[in-house]
Amino acid sequence: xxxxxxxxxxxxxxxxxxxxxxxxxxxxxxxxxxxxxxxxxxxxxxxxxxxxxxxxxxxxxxxxxxxxxxxxxxxxxxxxxxxxxxxxxxxxxxxxxxxxxxxxxxxxxxxxxxxxxxxxxxxxxxxxxxxxxxxxxxxxxxxxxxxxxxxxxxxxxxxxxxxxxxxxxxxxxxxxxxxxxxxxxxxxxxxxxxxxxxxxxxx
Ligand code: GTP
Ligand code: MG
Numbered sequence: 001x002x003x004x005x006x007x008x009x010x011x012x013x014x015x016x017x018x019x020x021x022x023x024x025x026x027x028x029x030x031x032x033x034x035x036x037x038x039x040x041x042x043x044x045x046x047x048x049x050x051x052x053x054x055x056x057x058x059x060x061x062x063x064x065x066x067x068x069x070x071x072x073x074x075x076x077x078x079x080x081x082x083x084x085x086x087x088x089x090x091x092x093x094x095x096x097x098x099x100x101x102x103x104x105x106x107x108x109x110x111x112x113x114x115x116x117x118x119x120x121x122x123x124x125x126x127x128x129x130x131x132x133x134x135x136x137x138x139x140x141x142x143x144x145x146x147x148x149x150x151x152x153x154x155x156x157x158x159x160x161x162x163x164x165x166x167x168x169x170x171x172x173x174x175x176x177x178x179x180x181x182x183x184x185x186x187x188x189x190x191x192x193x194x195x196x197x198x199x200x201x202x203x
Contacts, residue, residue, distance in 0.1 A: 001189040002070035006044040009064040009078065015104060019064060024077040024198045025111040029102075029135070030118030031128065032084030037145035038181035039118065040065060040079050043190060051083055062105050073199045080105075085131060090094075105126040106139045114197035115139055116190070121146035121160045121178060124167060132168055142169065143175045143193050 012018050028036040044067065051175050063081040082102055106112070112117040115135055135142045146164065149157055157178055164176055175193065179186035 001188075001195075003044055004068040004070055006046060006049060006065060006067045008049065009066045011061040011063050012063050013101060015108065018062070018105070018109070019078065022111060023066075024113045024201060025080050025109060026077065026114050026116070026194050026197065027062075027080040027082060027106065027112060028116050028118060029082055029106070029131065029142065030084060030145075030147075031120070031125070032088075034084065034118045034120050035179075035181055036084065036118055038082055039116075039147065039179060039190075040081055042179075042181040042184055043050045043187060056064075062101065071175070073193060073202075074195060075116055077194075077198055078111075085127065106135070112139070113201050114194060115142040116145050116193075117142035118147050118148070118179075119147045119164060121149045121157065123160075129167055135199060141174070143177065144170070145186070145190065146176065146178045147155075148180065149178040149185055 009019060010017065017139070028040060030036050033054075037052045040050045041047060041052065044065070049065065050063070060083050062083075065079045065081065066076065067079055068076045085097070085102075106115070117128075117132055117135060132142065132144075144162060144164065146157075152160060161176060161178065165169070168174075170176060177186045177189050177193075179190065
């Protein structure tokens with residue numbers, strides 16, 4: 001994907017801050033430290049547009065990045081980086097822990113065209129499965145992305161995909177994309193999914 005421009009718009013802590021220009025939005029959801037911010041940098045071919053950290057809980061607000069590509073069907077849209085869940089240790093429920101801010105964003109944005117749920121390719125937790133179920137019930141079916149795939153061998157990757165397909169009870173039609181922000185494996189496939197989601201909504 002040829003990126004014409006990518007810029008940080010702003011960090012939002014509530015609905016009043018969200019952009020009001022009705023531009024399509026693509027959101028990235030997942031556990032703290034799973035690689036959401038890194039994946040956005042990788043998609044945009046930028047090293048430091050989004051802040052990345054070894055310490056979980058780096059992203060604390062809903063961050064909007066405005067993107068323009070050379071693809072005439074895409075025009076302009078936002079990639080939305082969300083804070084990770086599973087950071088607070090004492091977990092009551094996915095949502096109580098995750099925060100009303102994110103729940104509100106995900107359930108109240110007509111601009112939201114696609115949700116990517118990022119999972120660590122090295123292993124998922126019950127929490128990931130309950131977030132997946134919550135997204136399917138309250139938002140939309142997310143595209144699953146197995147991050148940090150560069151940390152696995154080829155055979156481990158196959159096993160990881162199979163384990164996720166079983167744990168999340170995926171059907172043939174559900175997409176599950178191995179991704180690495182180091183090698184950019186999976187980048188074309190993710191762009192294809194983004195393009196499809198935005199183009200579908202404008203038909
Ligand atoms: P929060 O903002 O805390 O929710 O985390 P995040 O999901 O945005 O994760 P972030 O992108 O900040 O990455 C967390 C750590 O994982 C950083 O040290 C990254 O360098 C590392 N990381 C992210 N993606 C990859 C990847 O594809 N491969 C490898 N090897 N490391 C990665
Ligand atoms: Mg982050």
